[in-house]
Amino acid sequence: MHKDSLSHLFALLIAVCFSFAAFNASAAEESAENAEGTEEEAPKKPVKYYQIAPNIMTFYQNTGRKMGYIVVQVQLVVRGDEDWDIVDENLPLIQDALIDFFNRQQESVVRDLAQRDALRVQAKDIVAAALKEELGREVVENLLFTQYLFQ
Structure with missing residues (x-):
């Protein structure tokens, strides 16, 4: 039973790591899109x-x-x-x-x-x-x- 708990804990830890990595990749992509949008929407010259x-x-x-x-x-x-x-x-x-x-x-x-x-x-x-x-x-x-x- 102890091995089963460790397996579940290990599987949970891996799932959390992948979720965190996917979240960071998504956030980085969104940040890059926002940066591009900022460049496109640069204020017009007077x-x-x-x-x-x-x-x-x-x-x-x-x-x-x-x-x-x-x-x-x-x-x-x-x-x-x-x-x-x-x-x-x-x-x-x-x-x-x-x-x-x-x-x-x-x-x-x-x-x-x-x-x-x-x-x-x-x-x-x-x-x-x-x-x-x-x-x-x-x-x-x-x-x-x-x-x-x-x-």
């Missing part, structure tokens, strides 16, 4: 607004004899200091892309309030494409018109 100066001023396509011009104050929405610095370093490229874009617009588009948001989105896409071609990654999150004048 939004920054980069005002392009001077304002974009150019002529647009006009059907009449009178020339039309447009003046647009543009703010680029970027995330963090690194993207801010990238925009600052590439400002001539951005200005050129925007001047060329507005210069190609027809008078009917420039003057139409209903098309202004579509124009803004197109301008953002033009700037994003120019920077992506130069840098190989997205930098500008959005583009805003904070002043829009035409004549």
Whole structure:
């Protein structure tokens, strides 16, 4: 009977050891998953607004004899200091892309309030494409018109 007790005790001890090992492995796996989740959910960099100066001023396509011009104050929405610095370093490229874009617009588009948001989105896409071609990654999150004048 003494041998039987020892066998049961030994079997119980082995079962406890395996349970403990399985619990530790499960806890370690869960901890690793939580660590990965933390990396994926890293806080976003703060939004920054980069005002392009001077304002974009150019002529647009006009059907009449009178020339039309447009003046647009543009703010680029970027995330963090690194993207801010990238925009600052590439400002001539951005200005050129925007001047060329507005210069190609027809008078009917420039003057139409209903098309202004579509124009803004197109301008953002033009700037994003120019920077992506130069840098190989997205930098500008959005583009805003904070002043829009035409004549």
